[in-house]
Amino acid sequence: MKLQDSVIAITGGGQGLGRAMAEHLAAKGARLALIDLMPEKLEETAAACDKAGGDAKTYICNVAKEEDVEKTFAAIVADFGQLNGLVNNAGILRDGLLVKAKEGKVEKRMELSQWQAVIDVNLTGVFLCGREAATQMINNGNEGVIINIASIARAGNMGQSNYSAAKAGVSALVPVWAKELARYGIRCMGIAPGFIETEMTASMKPEALERMTASIPLKRMGKPEEIASAAAFIFENDYMSGRMLEVDGALRL
Numbered sequence: 194m195k196l197q198d199s200v201i202a203i204t205g206g207g208q209g210l211g212r213a214m215a216e217h218l219a220a221k222g223a224r225l226a227l228i229d230l231m232p233e234k235l236e237e238t239a240a241a242c243d244k245a246g247g248d249a250k251t252y253i254c255n256v257a258k259e260e261d262v263e264k265t266f267a268a269i270v271a272d273f274g275q276l277n278g279l280v281n282n283a284g285i286l287r288d289g290l291l292v293k294a295k296e297g298k299v300e301k302r303m304e305l306s307q308w309q310a311v312i313d314v315n316l317t318g319v320f321l322c323g324r325e326a327a328t329q330m331i332n333n334g335n336e337g338v339i340i341n342i343a344s345i346a347r348a349g350n351m352g353q354s355n356y357s358a359a360k361a362g363v364s365a366l367v368p369v370w371a372k373e374l375a376r377y378g379i380r381c382m383g384i385a386p387g388f389i390e391t392e393m394t395a396s397m398k399p400e401a402l403e404r405m406t407a408s409i410p411l412k413r414m415g416k417p418e419e420i421a422s423a424a425a426f427i428f429e430n431d432y433m434s435g436r437m438l439e440v441d442g443a444l445r446l
């Protein structure tokens with residue numbers, strides 16, 4: 194797929210990896226539909242896309258709410274006249290151990306609300322946006338690409354029952370959608386990033402950061418632009434579908 198003039202929706206486009214992908218794709222001539230909960234952050238990303246030579250519109254939407262998602266994708270096609278891509282990137286963390294015992298007594302457990310919040314955004318949100326994007330692409334006669342952003346934690350990370358389950362789930366959707374949607378000219382791929390330099394990792398204690406970096410075979414964290422260039426590669430390579438790209442410096446959890 195040519196990125197020039199293609200219309201790509203990015204969830205969680207307000208900051209972090211979503212913003213990096215938006216800027217990178219805008220520099221390649223894509224038109225961006227930026228979806229997030231945070232209006233100010235969205236405007237900052239839109240301004241950065243305009244500066245990079247693209248064209249961006251913003252949409253306030255909670256990806257976990259069916260009505261929001263349906264309205265947003267209908268609005269995107271009404272505004273741009275087409276939809277060629279979706280990056281399912283919005284995600285949250287609510288880490289905690291399943292159970293924690295002290296002196297033989299369980300004193301802490303992962304709350305159901307912690308579990309549900311992450312499943313709602315990171316798994317149900319991906320399902321809803323993928324379904325609506327595919328619906329709009331098919332109804333509008335657009336071929337397209339859907340990219341699900343997973344994580345190295347999909348293999349199972351301590352303290353992340355909720356997050357690991359959601360990321361394993363969105364990885365499983367990749368071959369399902371690749372098989373189901375190929376007949377409509379829609380490809381589906383996933384990216385599983387390792388530790389990437391973001392505001393969150395920048396705020397970690399230097400000792401913790403050092404320990405974590407030492408465990409990565411490439412001895413550094415990834416850069417947001419390295420995830421963005423992986424996304425662009427997927428959009429531009431028409432024979433890629435149904436697989437995960439692991440962008441993690443060779444780390445295994």
Ligand SMILES: NC(=O)C1=CN([C@@H]2O[C@H](COP(=O)(O)OP(=O)(O)OC[C@H]3O[C@@H](n4cnc5c(N)ncnc54)[C@H](O)[C@@H]3O)[C@@H](O)[C@H]2O)C=CC1
Nearest residue numbers: 205207208209210229230255256282283284344386388389
């Ligand atoms: N930063 C990292 O090292 C890694 C990140 N990832 C994944 O990459 C994706 C992006 O991560 P970051 O940029 O680091 O996160 P971030 O927290 O910086 O950005 C996430 C964005 O999603 C938005 N968002 C959250 N809930 C939403 C909802 N219900 N509806 C709409 N928007 C919502 C937030 O407002 C925010 O702008 C996530 O799916 C994350 O799980 C995966 C592996 C590593």
Ligand SMILES: CC(C)c1ccc(C(=O)O)c(O)c1O
Nearest residue numbers: 344345346350386387388393
């Ligand atoms: C455990 C993985 C590498 C990880 C680390 C940090 C974030 C984040 O800050 O959002 C993630 O989403 C992760 O998947």
